[in-house]
Amino acid sequence: MRLVIARCSVDYVGRLTAHLPSAVRLVLVKADGSVSIHADGRAYKPLNWMSPPCVIAEETGVWRVTNRAAEQLVITLEEILHDSSHELGIDPGLRKDGVEAHLQVLLADRPDAIAPGLTLIRREYETGIGPVDLLCRDSDGSTVAVEIKRKGEIDGVEQLTRYLVRLDADPALPHPVRGILAAQSITPQARLLAADRGLGCAVVDYDELRGLEPSIPTLF
Amino acid sequence: MRLVIARCSVDYVGRLTAHLPSAVRLVLVKADGSVSIHADGRAYKPLNWMSPPCVIAEETGVWRVTNRAAEQLVITLEEILHDSSHELGIDPGLRKDGVEAHLQVLLADRPDAIAPGLTLIRREYETGIGPVDLLCRDSDGSTVAVEIKRKGEIDGVEQLTRYLVRLDADPALPHPVRGILAAQSITPQARLLAADRGLGCAVVDYDELRGLEPSIPTLF
DNA sequence: TCATTAATGTCGAAT
DNA sequence: ATTCGACGTTAATGA
Structure with missing residues (x-):
């Protein structure tokens, strides 16, 4: 799991088109390949995301995330304030059964x-x-x-x-x-x-x- | 926004009861007061969470997150591997087109x-x-x-x-x-x-x- | 505040 | 691989 805090702007072209103007956000890259972009609100839902399976092409200052259906998430990183990676291992998962x-x-x-x-x-x-x-x-x-x-x-x-x-x-x-x-x-x-x-x-x-x-x- | 990577176990009692056995996870605390617990999978959806408005009571090694409906998320932190806070500011928000x-x-x-x-x-x-x-x-x-x-x-x-x-x-x-x-x-x-x-x-x-x-x- | 409706819904089971 | 229904659905909107 990789955590990046960065000033960035984001464009998504897929089932719809969406745009995020430049601001400081969390970019969360999980081991399953998913990418999500979080602001400091909206509860747990990210502002924008790409579900796995998807491929991240990391150029200088631009991450191009593409999935099988050719949906694309383009993250333009303007200023990186934090960048750390963490090994989490396999999660045993949620036991939902209340009883x-x-x-x-x-x-x-x-x-x-x-x-x-x-x-x-x-x-x-x-x-x-x-x-x-x-x-x-x-x-x-x-x-x-x-x-x-x-x-x-x-x-x-x-x-x-x-x-x-x-x-x-x-x-x-x-x-x-x-x-x-x-x-x-x-x-x-x-x-x-x-x-x-x-x-x-x-x-x-x-x-x-x-x-x-x-x-x-x-x-x- | 606070990012904590920790070995933790989690219990949720609310609309259902759920349990997460001990494992290393991301605990994400947003400025809106929401708390979400992420594993390295499940795309952007957390394993468990509490939506705002909610209150975090932080004791030694135990975070007790409660909302208005008295739903409770108890996070038992066994080992903290990373803990950082970041000022993100107000996000300009998402512009959507094509719905x-x-x-x-x-x-x-x-x-x-x-x-x-x-x-x-x-x-x-x-x-x-x-x-x-x-x-x-x-x-x-x-x-x-x-x-x-x-x-x-x-x-x-x-x-x-x-x-x-x-x-x-x-x-x-x-x-x-x-x-x-x-x-x-x-x-x-x-x-x-x-x-x-x-x-x-x-x-x-x-x-x-x-x-x-x-x-x-x-x-x- | 409650009801209604859309959602890049997501997720999991059954076909 | 698709389709279907459930979800701690969530989130937005209008009454």
Whole structure:
């Protein structure tokens, strides 16, 4: 991700034509190739932009951004006030499912609702390919990775499997690491695949967990 | 405008609840008070955001952003890799050309591009529930209502239908009143619904219309 | 303030 | 690759 603060003017020719007179703005270039030009207003929406996939031809003082449909964004840079690049890595992405996010909070508080004797080590334990929802310890002292879903389906089992490969190779953890898929409901297909892979399944009751909470839905 | 690159996790509680696991991201704070959290993908759209007006309560390592509707964005900053602020000033803003309004102007000048023999009675003829884009007369002397869209879809047909009910009851007009949906492209569903309701469809070429204009605003 | 409508809408799922 | 509908739609406009 590259951040440029510059005095610039911008012309867009594509589905419509648009022009931005000279002013100081943020030019944001993302790793996906997208370019957006932000002023200090308009909330999160840029004044102008080009969505990926697109190509940036960087000449002296002029960036010519073109996409496949031959739409063009021409940025004339008059004065560069800041220019920095940052390595962000792959983002694990947004969990939009309200129930799932809340379910994670609830189960982090009561891991024994997943399996008796379970205690929490960490939430969002990083595996290198994304965080596993809960990392726990069982009564034997062995490690348990828990993947939480609203609906337990095949992809949840796949995800947990990928995490376990990483966690098994993690020198910081006692081995072996068991896996449990926790969900409000689990499909027969997911159960079967989980059994094949030696993974546990736990059905949890969201309303019951919420009822057990000391105070009501104040997340913070 | 403040730019922060940081390892952070984010929780949003509002119209939905959402969670972002820990990762390195851009936190963009604009002068209008808006906050947006960007990953290195998703084009210009942030992973999560809070639109103004909102208040940022900045504690140690935790930013709590709240709006009037009590929606909350909680940003937990674990490691700050970059933090800079920039004075941008007021932006002169975007000048646009080529949206629906422009198409309406062009077609008002050349209604025969919609259907041969069509002549304009009025632009923005009021129906009581909103103005119909063009009111025309065809070669037979009967009335034609034209709804203009960039993209002709179901809702355009619905809109035109609502207008026609009103225009049919308008004593100032010769009856019956026909309806035509004019757009740069029309979806099959919209065509089907239009046919069912006895409405016409007309695909118009914006570039061609513009080409017929006396002066050509070709930027490049 | 609320309702209506356009949007370079964007985004994701289904065809 | 297209098409369709949903969106924390957002944003502008008129009543």
